[in-house]
Amino acid sequence: MRIKNNIICACLMLMALIxxxxxxxxxxxxxxxxxxAKVLFVQNKMLPMVDVRIVLDAAGSxxxxxxxxxxxxxxxxxxxxxGKDAQELAERxxxxxxxxxxxxxxxxxxxxxxxxxDEQYMLTAINTLADVLIRPDFPQDAFERELARMKVAWEAxxxxxxxxxxxxxxxxxxxxxxxxxxxxxxxxxxxxxxLQDIEAFYAEYYVASNATIVIVGAIDRKTAEEIVITTIGSxxxxxxxxxxxxxxxxxxxKTVKVDYPSKQSHVHVGQPGMKRNDKxxxxxxxxxxxxxxxxxxxxxxxxxxxxxxLAYSVSSYFSPMRETGPFMMSLQxxxxxxxxxxxxxxxxxxTYVANGPDKDELEQSISNITGSFPLGLDSNSKLxxxxxxxxxxxxxxxxxxxYIDNIRKVDRNDIxxxxxxxxxxxxxxxxxxxxxx
Amino acid sequence: xxxYITLVAVVTLVIGLTLFVxxxxxxxxxxxxxxxxxxxxxxxxxxxxxxxxxxxxxxxTQVWYKxxxxxxxxxxxxxxxxxxxxxxxxxxDTPAGKFSEIIAAHGGKENAFTSKDxxxxxxxxxxxxxxxxxxxxxxxxxxxxxxxxxxxxxxEVIKEERRLRTDDKPxxxxxxxxxxxxxxxxxxxxxxxxxxxxxxxxxxxxxxxWYQTWYxxxxxxxxxxxxVRAKQVFALxxxxxxxxxxxxIPQLKPRTEVQQYGIKRVVVKAPARVPFxxxxxxxxxxxxxxxxxDIYALELLSGLLxxxxxxxxxxxxxxxxxxxxxxxxxxxxxxxxxxxFTISAIPANxxxxxxxxxxxxxxxxxxxxxxxxxxxLARVKAQVVASSVFEQDSSxxxxxxxxxxxxxxxxxxxxxEYVDRINAVTAEQVQHVARKYFLEDHLTxxxxxxxxxxxxxxxxxxxxxxxHAH
Numbered sequence: 001m002r003i004k005n006n007i008i009c010a011c012l013m014l015m016a017l018i019x020x021x022x023x024x025x026x027x028x029x030x031x032x033x034x035x036x037a038k039v040l041f042v043q044n045k046m047l048p049m050v051d052v053r054i055v056l057d058a059a060g061s062x063x064x065x066x067x068x069x070x071x072x073x074x075x076x077x078x079x080x081x082x083g084k085d086a087q088e089l090a091e092r093x094x095x096x097x098x099x100x101x102x103x104x105x106x107x108x109x110x111x112x113x114x115x116x117x118d119e120q121y122m123l124t125a126i127n128t129l130a131d132v133l134i135r136p137d138f139p140q141d142a143f144e145r146e147l148a149r150m151k152v153a154w155e156a157x158x159x160x161x162x163x164x165x166x167x168x169x170x171x172x173x174x175x176x177x178x179x180x181x182x183x184x185x186x187x188x189x190x191x192x193x194x195l196q197d198i199e200a201f202y203a204e205y206y207v208a209s210n211a212t213i214v215i216v217g218a219i220d221r222k223t224a225e226e227i228v229i230t231t232i233g234s235x236x237x238x239x240x241x242x243x244x245x246x247x248x249x250x251x252x253x254k255t256v257k258v259d260y261p262s263k264q265s266h267v268h269v270g271q272p273g274m275k276r277n278d279k280x281x282x283x284x285x286x287x288x289x290x291x292x293x294x295x296x297x298x299x300x301x302x303x304x305x306x307x308x309x310l311a312y313s314v315s316s317y318f319s320p321m322r323e324t325g326p327f328m329m330s331l332q333x334x335x336x337x338x339x340x341x342x343x344x345x346x347x348x349x350x351t352y353v354a355n356g357p358d359k360d361e362l363e364q365s366i367s368n369i370t371g372s373f374p375l376g377l378d379s380n381s382k383l384x385x386x387x388x389x390x391x392x393x394x395x396x397x398x399x400x401x402x403y404i405d406n407i408r409k410v411d412r413n414d415i416x417x418x419x420x421x422x423x424x425x426x427x428x429x430x431x432x433x434x435x436x437x
Numbered sequence: 438x439x440x441y442i443t444l445v446a447v448v449t450l451v452i453g454l455t456l457f458v459x460x461x462x463x464x465x466x467x468x469x470x471x472x473x474x475x476x477x478x479x480x481x482x483x484x485x486x487x488x489x490x491x492x493x494x495x496x497x498t499q500v501w502y503k504x505x506x507x508x509x510x511x512x513x514x515x516x517x518x519x520x521x522x523x524x525x526x527x528x529x530d531t532p533a534g535k536f537s538e539i540i541a542a543h544g545g546k547e548n549a550f551t552s553k554d555x556x557x558x559x560x561x562x563x564x565x566x567x568x569x570x571x572x573x574x575x576x577x578x579x580x581x582x583x584x585x586x587x588x589x590x591x592x593e594v595i596k597e598e599r600r601l602r603t604d605d606k607p608x609x610x611x612x613x614x615x616x617x618x619x620x621x622x623x624x625x626x627x628x629x630x631x632x633x634x635x636x637x638x639x640x641x642x643x644x645x646x647w648y649q650t651w652y653x654x655x656x657x658x659x660x661x662x663x664x665v666r667a668k669q670v671f672a673l674x675x676x677x678x679x680x681x682x683x684x685x686i687p688q689l690k691p692r693t694e695v696q697q698y699g700i701k702r703v704v705v706k707a708p709a710r711v712p713f714x715x716x717x718x719x720x721x722x723x724x725x726x727x728x729x730x731d732i733y734a735l736e737l738l739s740g741l742l743x744x745x746x747x748x749x750x751x752x753x754x755x756x757x758x759x760x761x762x763x764x765x766x767x768x769x770x771x772x773x774x775x776x777x778f779t780i781s782a783i784p785a786n787x788x789x790x791x792x793x794x795x796x797x798x799x800x801x802x803x804x805x806x807x808x809x810x811x812x813x814l815a816r817v818k819a820q821v822v823a824s825s826v827f828e829q830d831s832s833x834x835x836x837x838x839x840x841x842x843x844x845x846x847x848x849x850x851x852x853x854e855y856v857d858r859i860n861a862v863t864a865e866q867v868q869h870v871a872r873k874y875f876l877e878d879h880l881t882x883x884x885x886x887x888x889x890x891x892x893x894x895x896x897x898x899x900x901x902x903x904x905h906a907h
Contacts, residue, residue: 046492049826078746086756090747095816097823100746116823145759148786152762155710156783159890161605168894259893261708262605264597296525296537306534309593312601332601364542371544375561378493379830 025400026383028390029221033228035208035237040387041215041224044380050122050217051384053112054133054232055392058205060106060183061244061322066193068150068185072143073201074104075150077111079142082131086142089128098125100132106183107322108392109205117218130231136202143195151190157182162332165266165433168256172429173271173326177247207238212391216380247272247324250427258433265338265434266330269345271427273327276320276393283418284318286410289365290357291348292316292329297364303348304331310341316349322393327423335434342430353423356416370404474839474849475667477674481683482655485674486839486849487667490832496663497832498570499559500578501840504651506553506629507773508689515631516639516647518551519595523644524558525549526587528580533587536573543569551629554773555844561833564664568673571659575677578652585641592636599630607709607885608781615715615883616777618703623694623774653684658843662836694719694775701881709887712784714794717777719879720768724845725775732770733858734866735778735874740817741809741867742766742780742800747816749800760788760796773845777881778874790884804871808864821859 029041063069078100079086093100093113098121102111111133115125157163167182174180185193213232215224250271274284285293292300292315304314314331329349333341357365376382377400390399476486505517527533540547545562560570603609613628620626631639659678661670697719723732743750743766754761764782784793828834839849894901 047826047829049830087747087752090745090751091816094745094747095812095819097819097821099823099827114827116826121823145756148759149755149762152711152783152786158892159607159708159710159887164892172896255897257895259891259895261890263600264605294541296534297541302534305594306590309590310597312594312598333597334600364538368541368544371542371563372546373544374493374495374563375544375546378495378832381830 026377028387028397028400029224030397033208033233035233035235037208037228037232037235038212038391039215039224039228039232040212040391041221042383042387043218043220043224044216044383045218047380048117048218049114049380050117050215050219050227051112051114051380052126052129052213052215052227052231053110053384053388054211054213055108055110055388056205056211057107057241057322057392058109058201058210059104060181061178062201062205062241063178063181063183063189065189066185066197067181067189068183069189069193069197069201070109070205071104071183071185072146072150072193073198073205074102074109074111075146076138076142076198077102077132077136079146080137080139082135083137084131085139089132092124092128096121096124098128100129104183106179108388110388122219126227126230130234133206133231134234138195138198138202140195143198147190147193150185153184154187154190157184161260161262161264161266161433164258164260165268165431168258168433169268169270169328169429169431170326172254172256172431173250174247177323178244179247179321179323179325204238205241206235208232208235209238209240211235212388214384214387214391216384216387244323250424250429253426253428253430255430256432257435258431259435260433262434263334264332265335265432266332267338267342267345268328268330268431269342269349269428270326270328271424271429272324273318274320274422275324276322276389277395278320280418280422281320282406283410283414284422286362286365286369286407287357287415287419288316288318288327289369290361291352294365294368297368299348299352299361300329300331300345304341304344308344310337310344314341314345338432338434342432346425346428349423350425353419353425356412356419359412362412362415366407366410369407373404476849477671479654479675479679481679481681483674483678483681484658484843485671485678486658486660486843487665487670488660488662488835488839489665489667490662490835491664492832494564494664495561495832496564496567496661496665497559497561497836498567498574499557499660499836499840500574501555501557501658501660501844502651503555503656503686503844504647505551505555506627507624508651509624509627511627512635513631513639513643513647514627514635515595515599515629516635516643517556517651518629518631519592519636519639520644520647520652521549521551521556521558522591522595523583523588523648524577524581526584526591527582528576529582530576530580531573533582533584536577539569539573545570553625553629555841557840557844559833559836567661567665567670568677571673571677574659575681578654578657578678579681581648581652583641583645583648588641588644592639595630596633596636599633599636603628603630604633607705607707607887608713610707611705611713611715611883611885614703614705615717615881618701618883619717619719619777619881621695621697622692624692625772625774625776649684650687651684653686654678654681655683656686658840660836660840660843662832662839692774693725697879699878703881703883704886705883706886706888708890709885710890712790712887713781713885714784714790714797715779715781715883716794716797717779717881718875720776720778720874722770722772722774722776723847723851724771724773729858730862730866731870731873734862734870735768736770737814737817737859737862738804738867738870739766739768739778740820741804741813744817744820749803753800754782754793754796758796759785760793761785764797771841771845771847794882801871801875805868805875808868811864814862814864814867818860822856825856 026042059070098115113129300314304310311331311333316329319325474488543566547560549558750764762783767779842849
């Protein structure tokens with residue numbers, strides 16, 4: 001089996017090389033508006049539709065003393081704008097079949113629309129998007145209603161052992177850093193947010209110099225420019241928010257146990273990991289892949305699910321963010337098996353950090369990452385996601401063109417070095433939620 | 438991960454009528470976007486369906502089997518899903534775990550899903566590896582090892598899956614018990630993942646029987662969508678699947694649901710903090726009804742209630758009266774058996790479940806008493822037409838639709854009727870189906886009543902109380 005496998009791999013590397021060279025990344029056109037907003041546009045004429053998304057550094061990390069403020073502000077945009085109420089705005093989008101979407105996460109807030117390119121439909125969709133972005137009214141009744149709904153959502157998170165575990169993990173890893181707090185708010189903050197807070201947040205963060213617009217679809221450059229001018233082009237320039245504080249490294253290990261009456265215990269182990277613009281980004285990404293980032297091919301799935309049947313889902317990943325995002329290992333298992341599963345996670349990590357991946361493992365991972373690269377770009381919605389990421393995190397415009405080369409450059413020594421220098425096995429946060437209550 | 442899908446979101450499954458858009462659009466489009474669907478049936482009865490699509494040099498392959506939760510009988514619930522997991526546990530040529538390893542090494546993604554009416558296995562991969570996928574799928578269609586040691590480990594994984602997805606999720610638990618009460622003899626009363634007791638007592642021989650019974654080329658459909666030539670796919674399919682032996686596939690008993698003689702209610706008490714309501718009316722589906730107009734009218738009606746933020750539920754219940762935090766409607770017209778038109782809702786703070794239920798019923802009554810406005814119908818239809826274009830953005834979704842319609846016995850051709858049929862639905866037809874099917878005596882209501890979830894935190898051995906807040 002070993003031998004056969006190596007042959008497959010060797011062929012594969014060759015294949016991957018060929019595919020990589022043949023595959024042409026989409027051509028990205030980019031420019032800036034007069035007010036300083038960034039534009040990324042890919043023309044794709046295959047289907048008569050266009051996706052437009054505006055991304056802003058206006059999410060949970062900008063909440064300040066009021067977790068949930070960014071999410072509520074984002075959620076209220078389409079609840080009343082340019083004198084139209086939520087019903088009228090929704091009817092405008094939906095009468096032309098357009099799909100409005102929005103959300104606010106930890107780093108990134110966004111809003112956008114998917115519409116047919118037929119002119120009469122597209123005009124209505126884009127003009128309504130512009131109303132929502134530029135002219136929100138923040139009506140009092142909508143504010144009260146959406147705040148009440150966020151409180152119910154808060155309650156719902158408290159009945160999910162998975163959400164409880166994630167919240168406890170971020171709190172333990174990030175302490176007082178803005179990443180410590182849930183984007184959906186806390187019990188206290190949801191009692192304190194006022195409409196004035198919302199209006200002030202919008203005025204400060206929904207500005208051109210803090211925004212990127214990405215467009216993918218069957219329109220020409222001129223139409224794209226018109227969409228830009230109609231939407232983001234009418235935002236005031238404003239100013240870019242100050243950089244977020246750096247994330248301090250953990251000084252010691254920490255264990256958080258939360259009793260909850262669930263059948264399974266939810267376990268997270270981790271620490272601050274890397275930034276989206278980290279100099280070691282590709283090395284760390286490849287390093288994690290054979291360990292816990294490649295599903296059934298990974299060591300963690302092999303040791304915990306396949307060999308011992310301890311969990312349905314087990315994985316590790318770096319979640320790169322503007323500032324240092326977390327490195328996390330996660331699993332769920334029947335409460336009485338939690339200790340066994342946890343010590344396996346720890347010993348697998350210790351072994352991997354000490355020795356790095358085998359040669360075969362690394363080759364397979366690189367084949368998988370490079371070979372599957374075209375799968376991530378085979379639809380407008382996936383492409384839109386990539387463009388949003390490139391724009392939001394100020395990644396180089398040739399990010400897609402150089403991606404495969406950047407992955408291939410990573411070798412075993414690089415991985416051994418970054419594992420040792422970037423993962424502090426003695427300073428892990430461990431969160432266990434469950435224990436059968 | 439091996440996943441199972443309880444309610445596949447195929448609410449607005451649509452395709453075709455791209456013409457509608459192209460006529461009014463002046464821009465030139467590449468003429469190779471769609472070249473239609475082609476299919477053949479191999480001599481052993483296996484159907485092969487190909488949709489060419491040159492958007493990217495990749496391909497989606499899916500093998501669909503006509504077996505799933507609704508094929509099972511009491512005592513072995515969950516067996517179709519267990520077998521799905523074991524399909525990755527090896528053949529003589531491809532030992533346990535190698536299937537996933539080989540696909541991964543070729544830059545592919547693969548997985549599988551089990552639903553009430555089907556089990557499917559898929560790969561997404563660079564188009565030059567199509568043959569690799571077909572040869573691996575053909576191998577495990579008839580040559581699965583079904584080793585007992587592998588089974589004993591995997592069944593524990595599946596129990597963990599059940600704990601994760603159902604036992605520790607109060608809304609899932611409520612749905613499970615809702616289905617179990619709504620139906621008496623229709624097989625949809627059983628959970629796809631299976632009752633825990635059935636998982637506890639399942640034996641490898643049960644799996645061997647199940648595999649021998651259902652996994653054969655004459656009970657399977659291959660769907661391929663992507664940058665491939667249909668001719669080439671047909672040739673490869675013949676080469677790899679053509680020599681596989683057929684099996685005698687049992688005829689399913691109809692198990693048509695018996696008459697319901699009055700409203701049914703079920704209460705679920707579980708650790709939770711947010712109450713939850715599920716209501717369901719017995720309804721037919723395309724497969725079980727001769728009156729297709731009724732089915733499309735029900736589909737459009739679900740759009741009136743829950744199609745977007747301008748729909749009646751959002752307008753009247755979330756915004757207007759503000760009795761619900763969220764409320765949705767669901768109808769799967771592509772089920773194999775008679776199904777349920779369900780409404781699920783979370784009450785706003787301080788609103789009683791009784792009040793919320795009464796106001797949801799008011800919405801149903803309004804559909805029975807008054808004709809919906811033409812403008813409202815037009816809005817749902819506009820969304821359907823637009824979605825029929827949007828969904829072509831995903832090859833995987835295209836393949837899913839073909840696979841589902843073929844596997845429940847409708848044939849993929851029926852999807853081309855969808856947009857026309859929906860566009861033809863009248864206000865009178867909507868009122869007609871609301872009066873015909875939304876009868877109190879055919880209603881089941883399930884209610885989640887939250888039980889205490891005291892949370893105690895201990896950090897490095899020191900109690901910090903209940904609070905994770907700022």
